Amino acid sequence: MPDQLVSVLPALVFIVPAAAGLIAFAVGRWGHSIGGRNAVVILGALATAGIAAGIAYQMFAHDVVLTTWSQELRVDGLSLVLVLVISLIGLVAAIYSLRYMRHQTAIHWRDITEQRLNVFYCLLMLFIATMLWGVVTNNVIMLYVAVEATTIASGFLVAFYWDRRGLEAGYKYLMLLTVGITFALFGSVLMYASAAAQFGGQPGANALLITKIAEVAGRFPRSMVIAISALLIVGFGTKAGIAPFHPWLPDAHAEAPSPVSALLSGVMIKMAIYALARTITIFYPSWPVIGVFLVGLGCFTMVLGIVMAIVQTDIKRLLAYSSVSQMGYILMAFGIGTYLGVYGAVFHLINHAIYKALLFLSAGAIMYATGVRSIHDLGGLGRKMPVTSACFFVGALAISGFPPFNGFMSKITIFLAAAEAKMWWAAAIAIATGVLTLVVMVHAAYAMFWGKPQTDRLRLEEVREVPGSVWGPMVVLAALCLVLGIYPQLIYPLLNRAAHFIAPVGHALPAFLGR
Secondary structure (H helix, E strand, C coil): CCEEEECCHHHHHHHHHHHHHHHHHHHHHCCCCHHHHHHHHHHHHHHHHHHHHHHHHHHHHHCEEEEECCCCEEECHHHHHHHHHHHHHHHHHHHHHHHHHHHHHHHCCCCCCHHHHHHHHHHHHHHHHHHHHHHHECEHHHHHHHHHHHHHHHHHHHCCCCCHHHHHHHHHHHHHHHHHHHHHHHHHHHHHHHHHHHHCCCCCCCCCEHHHHHHHHHHCCHHHHHHHHHHHHHHHHHHHCCCCCCCHHHHHHHHCCHHHHHHHHHHHHHHHHHHHHHHHHHHCCCCCHHHHHHHHHHHHHHHHHHHHHHCCCEHHHHHHHHHHHHHHHHHHHHHHCCHHHHHHHHHHHHHHHHHHHHHHHHHHHHHHHHCCCEHHHCCCHHHHCHHHHHHHHHHHHHHCCCCCCHHHHHHHHHHHHHHHCCCHHHHHHHHHHHHHHHHHHHHHHHHHHCCCCCCCCCCHHHCCCCCHHHHHHHHHHHHHHHHHHHCHHHHHHHHHHHHHCCHHHHCHHHHHHHC
């Protein structure tokens, strides 16, 4: 295990965006400076990305794990992946939102005032901050608190447009997630209580720390392991959009402003599955059957998600259901628990964050230019919006696992991991789901950009490509999809370090399956 280095960076990585959000609100509200507010938001997002890069540099340069506040905050290989992904997608969403939300203000001028935009940017930065807090905390109770904090920060963003559909989605989002996450609180409390009983008042043993709990998890009673696992799967699984706990996800992702949808689907549900992987995998050595259950649940999730996506005509709801399906891949790979399985899970987590953010931002660009989101009402946009169409097609092919894009590399890794573990049934389901995903996404892309509208709602002659400040972030993400597909070795050190923090606990799974 790498040595530990005390550093202030794990604290700064979430304090800085939180402070930037509050300062941006103050500048916009009392300073009456729109430009100043926007500058604070972008500088805060840039500073957060810089701090994340600094964490990565320290960890790789010195081969250490960063800790602070008596190990209450801890960044290891797996945490680092989430820190980098959240800060990157957060920066992209912040840049995209400046012009996009200005356009939304012009459309909804009676409802979206500058005062409400002040609230929007404040909540946007607080949302990013709470997600980063969740992936750097080492305290099992604070992990629950951080996950719940992301719900509160993002709930008002989901309902930001304040129309009937937005309010309904926001209410469902807050209600279902609050109830669901409560199960994670019960599981976290039971985990702490069980660990405290094992330590028995041992000096220096903090039973709230996940790293300490992992040392004694193998001695938990069987009934307690079952109860904790069930509660954590329901709790964090609800937040991650795992079926059948996903009903909040399609409405929330569809009705939120597009930059918020990119954060919800790109990184928030990844932060929740990180919380599940971080806690439940400590039981793998003694209870490998938990991993098998997660593989089965992942397969069920990927199939249900893509089947529901097939019947969608709203482009954002289609993308939302495809997120459910893709989370099934990640859960399945974490369930396998071997080095290759965890490697594939983390790789797919990164890739999905990139191409799903790209797809939601592309959908936002379509709505920006046309005011339409129904696939049946769209068509012929390829000549009018060449950059957006190219970006959407890149995202569609990437999520489908089509070479040479990044989704292919992570999916093939997961397929190989399932084959290595002799879980042929899981590999077959994953491959079949990938084929369905290709059909669904390419059909939707073709219908919008080269097909003919089935209604006369779209005025094609008035459609123009979106401004550079909107398509610029999309092009960056599209380029990443191609680069990581052609040259996946670029992030091998990051993936290798992340996989080694969970994979050693999963070695019991192949032996269990072979019995």
